[in-house]
Amino acid sequence: MSGQLEEVLKHRYIYVLRGTEKDTIQTGKQLGLAVAREHRAHLTVVAPRKDSATHHPELAKLDIVTERSGYPQDGGVVLAWCPTYKVMEKVQHLEHSVVVLVEWIPGEFDAWAKLVGAYNVVTGQVMNAGLSAETSKALEGIVNEGYNGWTKSTDELMTLSYLKDLEAAGAYDRELVLAYARQSESEESIERLKKLLNKFEASQGPLLTTSGSGSRTSRKWGTSR
Numbered sequence: 001m002s003g004q005l006e007e008v009l010k011h012r013y014i015y016v017l018r019g020t021e022k023d024t025i026q027t028g029k030q031l032g033l034a035v036a037r038e039h040r041a042h043l044t045v046v047a048p049r050k051d052s053a054t055h056h057p058e059l060a061k062l063d064i065v066t067e068r069s070g071y072p073q074d075g076g077v078v079l080a081w082c083p084t085y086k087v088m089e090k091v092q093h094l095e096h097s098v099v100v101l102v103e104w105i106p107g108e109f110d111a112w113a114k115l116v117g118a119y120n121v122v123t124g125q126v127m128n129a130g131l132s133a134e135t136s137k138a139l140e141g142i143v144n145e146g147y148n149g150w151t152k153s154t155d156e157l158m159t160l161s162y163l164k165d166l167e168a169a170g171a172y173d174r175e176l177v178l179a180y181a182r183q184s185e186s187e188e189s190i191e192r193l194k195k196l197l198n199k200f201e202a203s204q205g206p207l208l209t210t211s212g213s214g215s216r217t218s219r220k221w222g223t224s225r
Helices: 002-008 025-039 050-054 110-116 133-148 153-168 174-182 187-207
Strands: 013-016 043-046 063-065 077-081 098-102
Touching: 002 025, 013 025, 013 110, 025 043, 025 077, 025 098, 050 063, 098 110, 110 174, 133 153, 133 174, 133 187, 153 187, 174 187
Parallel strands: 013 098, 043 063, 043 077, 077 098
Antiparallel strands: none
């Protein structure tokens, strides 16, 4: 693990993908503790509920941020312990913290990891969404229309227009759209965006395929040119 830790310490975002054949939860916990120790930094645990962390003796005495209480201080190390999207809202605005995300549902935070360029501990590679200028512009347009939480009819019309642009370019990916929006929007707003995505996908019919997780998505995401 010493060689792996040396590589991990080079990165600000570390993604411990949940293994389907080999358990990665315990490894992720030990890695988070080791990263804080090596950086000599304050460690905060971010988890859905307090007992999610206190169940583990190594985490019980640390500062614990939950969906309902607290915020992590910036500049230390954050162990996102089997987080939900809601509790990750408290991490998205940190500018100087190292984040170790230990996933519970396999692949749930794959899109997040791609967008932030996280180091994938399982594969040993830095992840990348590979967004082209065209797709980035469309995604930014969608987020801008969510300024009011996608509550107005004009928000819906413009968002659907941007989604059509993505699909026309072969660059529509539901999970990446949601992950991109989650960088600045609350889960309350994201729920409304999901409804717009459902409406868009229904209008496209067989043009969209279904991913392994059951969500409808196009075959690929746009790559840099």
